[in-house]
Amino acid sequence: MSFDAIAPSYRTLETIAFGRDLQGARVACLGELVSPRRALIVGEGNGRFLCELLRRHPDLAVDCVDASQRMQEIARQRIEHELPDRTNRINFFPQDIASWSSPEHQFDLIVTHFFLDCFPEHRLAEIVAKLSRAAAVNATWLLADFCIPPGGFARWRAGLWLAAMYRFFQFTAGIEAKELGDPSPFLRTAGFALVSQHLFRHGMVKSELWRNIGILPVRPADILSAASDAAE
Numbered sequence: 001m002s003f004d005a006i007a008p009s010y011r012t013l014e015t016i017a018f019g020r021d022l023q024g025a026r027v028a029c030l031g032e033l034v035s036p037r038r039a040l041i042v043g044e045g046n047g048r049f050l051c052e053l054l055r056r057h058p059d060l061a062v063d064c065v066d067a068s069q070r071m072q073e074i075a076r077q078r079i080e081h082e083l084p085d086r087t088n089r090i091n092f093f094p095q096d097i098a099s100w101s102s103p104e105h106q107f108d109l110i111v112t113h114f115f116l117d118c119f120p121e122h123r124l125a126e127i128v129a130k131l132s133r134a135a136a137v138n139a140t141w142l143l144a145d146f147c148i149p150p151g152g153f154a155r156w157r158a159g160l161w162l163a164a165m166y167r168f169f170q171f172t173a174g175i176e177a178k179e180l181g182d183p184s185p186f187l188r189t190a191g192f193a194l195v196s197q198h199l200f201r202h203g204m205v206k207s208e209l210w211r212n213i214g215i216l217p218v219r220p221a222d223i224l225s226a227a228s229d230a231a232e
């Protein structure tokens with residue numbers, strides 16, 4: 001999987017398809033953060049969220065993990081251009097989340113905007129478990145993602161959009177997921193509780209704030225078994 005090929009046109013494609021709604025979803029919960037000190041952003045992409053986060057929290061230290069070197073380069077250039085005095089607050093890790101070594105309980109903010117939707121459910125379980133081990137007690141997890149409205153025309157329309165988008169990203173970036181999975185059961189099992197949710201684009205885009213209410217440590221096997229219990 002690599003977003004390198006579409007990294008330069010990612011923002012243009014996003015604007016054509018969704019206008020300002022995805023960026024609206026990325027920043028929707030920023031006002032609810034209470035002075036985070038150390039953040040982990042996974043799959044940050046081109047740095048638009050990172051800039052907004054650092055504008056509001058200039059003293060925050062940020063670790064950014066993204067498998068696409070091109071995306072990270074664009075994010076780095078954006079920060080150098082827009083917030084040159086904050087570049088020393090960020091560590092970029094151009095690597096796959098699977099090979100990133102997670103320091104335990106270090107981050108009081110975790111961000112995975114439009115990242116978890118790239119993975120099938122069995123990978124979601126591993127990734128959520130890994131990231132939750134890196135979360136401090138009371139950590140906040142910000143998550144903007146696509147979702148499927150409960151019914152009616154909005155559900156039908158979201159289904160068409162998602163089918164088209166999954167084909168596009170499978171073809172251009174080789175994403176593993178073939179359809180949208182729901183990370184919520186994995187987050188709950190990892191000890192996080194949903195605190196707030198904002199919906200965009202007729203309910204097909206969500207922005208959520210989850211808080212770690214402290215069931216640690218978490219093993220992937222616990223999350224997998226909880227997910228299958230939930231499905232039964």
Ligand SMILES: C[S@@+](CC[C@H](N)C(=O)[O-])C[C@H]1O[C@@H](n2cnc3c(N)ncnc32)[C@H](O)[C@@H]1O
Pocket residue numbers: 001002003004026042043044045046065066067068071095096097098112113114115118
């Ligand atoms: C759909 S883009 C989302 C980018 C951005 N966060 C946004 O809000 O639009 C997914 C991002 O996750 C990164 N990514 C995908 N798979 C990854 C993996 N296994 N490890 C680390 N980063 C990954 C991609 O390089 C890309 O930047």
